[in-house]
Amino acid sequence: MRMAAHRRADYAHFHPITTRWLDNDAYGHVNNVVYYHWFDTIINELLISGGVLDIVDSSVIGLVIESNCTYFSPVAFPDRITAALRVAALGNSSIRYELAIFCNDDDLAAAQGYVVHVCVERASRQSTPIPLPMRSLLQSIPIPSFAPSQP
Template structure:
């Protein structure tokens, strides 16, 4: 097996969102189930977009569809931990963007999990790819590394 990269640290992310684990997040192994990590990734990205006025999921002309995702785990998260999620953008294309999210357990300086997903911007009705709107592209620049 190849050497795994070291976990990212808080300094690797330009913005953060605090999330609370829930009782139901745990699994039989005593830690947060892997599917919950993906729920947190989705919450962080879409919450950031809505807060910055670049996503209106009910009446906006465009939406982002996830076309690729992944996660690497390096530590456990359990209830009642507080999770601080770091968010950054590592690629912006014509119609796509790659978000990377780091999940930090409580006050830890290194991630417990790091994930990514790629959004493709599509027309909300036709679901066909379209260019990223200018306001979204401008907002994404604040997250680019």
């Protein structure tokens, strides 16, 4: 059974992203790999603008250990998109972000998925607890009551 597309109201954090001509593939729509770029963009935009990630100097970084994307409707240049994020689960060192891509002013997601990060020490790549400032920021993004089990 195919999952239903989420609505904008299901998400708490949004970031506009401009499509580019080069995002389109030979089939005339945005290539599937670009959606993962957009997922990375909104996650890192949240962490950087929230002051909890310095991409050069932070001693703790998040590495992707799992990701998924389900596509519902095509997006193509020059569509305007909005990436949306919610935090579905916080473990000791892991974070499950749920994400969606909304096209133009559509209320239903064109695509949605998730990314699981594990926090690691930059130098050693050893798992480490989510730093308290990051945890506080992530806790400020509502966790839906229907969140999946902890990663």
